[in-house]
Amino acid sequence: MSLLNxxxxxxxxxxxxxxxxxxxxxxxxxxxxxxxxxxxxxxVGASGSGKSLLAHSLLGLLPANARESGDLxxxxxxxxxxxxxxxxxxxxxxxxxxxxxxxxxxxxxxxVRRAAQVAQHVDPAEAATQxxxxxxxxxxxxxxxxxxxxxGMARRVITAIALIGRPRLILADEPTPxxxxxxxxxxxxxxxxLADEGSAVVLITHDLTGALTVADRVAVFYAGTTVELAxxxxxxxxxxxxxxxxxxxxxxxxxxxGFEALPGAQPSPLDLPGGCLFADxxxxxIDECTVSRPAAVSVGDTTAxxxxxxxxxxxxx
Amino acid sequence: xxxxDQLCFRYQPGPWVIDHxxxxxxxxxVLGVRGPSGVGKSTLARLLTGHLSxxxxxxxxxGAPIPATGRHPVQLIGQHPEFALDPRWxxxxxxxxxxxxxxxxxDELFVDDDWLSxxxxxxxGGELQRLTVARALANQPTAVVADxxxxxxxxxxxxxxxxxxxxxxxxxxxxxxxxHDDALLDAVxxxxxxxxxMQVPFARGASGG
Numbered sequence: 001m002s003l004l005n006x007x008x009x010x011x012x013x014x015x016x017x018x019x020x021x022x023x024x025x026x027x028x029x030x031x032x033x034x035x036x037x038x039x040x041x042x043x044v045g046a047s048g049s050g051k052s053l054l055a056h057s058l059l060g061l062l063p064a065n066a067r068e069s070g071d072l073x074x075x076x077x078x079x080x081x082x083x084x085x086x087x088x089x090x091x092x093x094x095x096x097x098x099x100x101x102x103x104x105x106x107x108x109x110x111x112v113r114r115a116a117q118v119a120q121h122v123d124p125a126e127a128a129t130q131x132x133x134x135x136x137x138x139x140x141x142x143x144x145x146x147x148x149x150x151x152g153m154a155r156r157v158i159t160a161i162a163l164i165g166r167p168r169l170i171l172a173d174e175p176t177p178x179x180x181x182x183x184x185x186x187x188x189x190x191x192x193x194l195a196d197e198g199s200a201v202v203l204i205t206h207d208l209t210g211a212l213t214v215a216d217r218v219a220v221f222y223a224g225t226t227v228e229l230a231x232x233x234x235x236x237x238x239x240x241x242x243x244x245x246x247x248x249x250x251x252x253x254x255x256x257x258g259f260e261a262l263p264g265a266q267p268s269p270l271d272l273p274g275g276c277l278f279a280d281x282x283x284x285x286i287d288e289c290t291v292s293r294p295a296a297v298s299v300g301d302t303t304a305x306x307x308x309x310x311x312x313x314x315x316x317x
Numbered sequence: 318x319x320x321x322d323q324l325c326f327r328y329q330p331g332p333w334v335i336d337h338x339x340x341x342x343x344x345x346x347v348l349g350v351r352g353p354s355g356v357g358k359s360t361l362a363r364l365l366t367g368h369l370s371x372x373x374x375x376x377x378x379x380g381a382p383i384p385a386t387g388r389h390p391v392q393l394i395g396q397h398p399e400f401a402l403d404p405r406w407x408x409x410x411x412x413x414x415x416x417x418x419x420x421x422x423x424d425e426l427f428v429d430d431d432w433l434s435x436x437x438x439x440x441x442g443g444e445l446q447r448l449t450v451a452r453a454l455a456n457q458p459t460a461v462v463a464d465x466x467x468x469x470x471x472x473x474x475x476x477x478x479x480x481x482x483x484x485x486x487x488x489x490x491x492x493x494x495x496x497h498d499d500a501l502l503d504a505v506x507x508x509x510x511x512x513x514x515m516q517v518p519f520a521r522g523a524s525g526g
Contacts, residue, residue: 046443046470046471046473046474047441047443047444047469047470047471048441048443048444049471180355180497181497206469206471206472208471208472209500253471253472253473253475253476254472254500255475255498255500255501255504256500256504259504260476261476261477261479262473263427264427265444268429270431
């Protein structure tokens, strides 16, 4: 049993479209993830694949119109809504994507001390200074406002705040795209170090190349479903070690791996197909694929939601 | 040919962001521009597409200055489609701004008809970026400057957008591709220049003041 287990998570938003016409958006359907202490799992997929919603769900931050089902457990106990509220900021912590999550009107010191207070440190001022020092920031940074920080420093400050409660599970939203590559590399290496020191780390990103440099395993999301959970070593060569056709297409679309553009787009959450969500774009599709949602099947240390796992070699290679 | 000759630009008051940069992009070719952040890549993109005017130097298309009115023959596509589309307009209105709809182009970009009746906040970044590309290409621009257009996209959507852009280049369009992603530039560009190395400080002499 891993520290965090997410099994068959579904999230539906109920909205009123026009007047009293209700519509349901199936934004997450059949999402699986497990992370253990000391492990870094990257969650990759296109925007709208459910990556951020997973984090929001684990932190108990889904909006009131969200309906959720599935099994979530943390440290062997069910992760109930009350327990999520209790654990967040302490045992489960989020490193947000941007500096926009800092208060522009408060100094860095005030914000880190506030986080230390929430995390119930006996001496918040001392804990704040120490947290910043651990991220290689001098005490004089405490007097600065967020706009006075460089991109790299801001990233270290939000990391310091996220880690001040000594979380056992860290959810990291990807560093903002377009940030200088050295800042992104530093952010990824920090996450790797945290995992090596015993934390469980979930890295949410669309940057497959960056994720592969630090992750132990990769969860590939598509249209709100975990299509594959594979060890990082499966992302190699022509991608034939990957089980799901979407994971292979993602790998082969990288500029260095062929730059192949699989046609089509993710299905709309307003109108999901009844069968496999990837069926309309899949090169291996057969009639059975459109009948029902494929269950997760394991081969070795890889799990995928595809009924054609055993046929893939014969057809593609 | 799209040329910038001895371009200089600064945001007043401030240091020179673009300092005597000369650049030339040819029809049917992709000119890649790389450089660390803060070196002026996005400013150069805005100068080439007429969103900013240089303090010195001139941007020319096929040897002539670009007319200040009418449809701009050099289109800019940026990194953040959510800033390039009016949040209060349905996407059909933003798209139709560029003229009659090109349904083949929308199919090429895998744009779903349903998206057009929605507002920008209802679509993902990848879906919105397909629409800004569709709008930029709607009038067969002579040149396109693509400034980190796929930095926030997953690899498949990135490859799809670049295939559409490269197809236009095959038909003779000029494309300037700005990115910090060397693997991407290696895959798309015919020639790659480093903006930092192209800056020529002090060449301004007495006129710099």
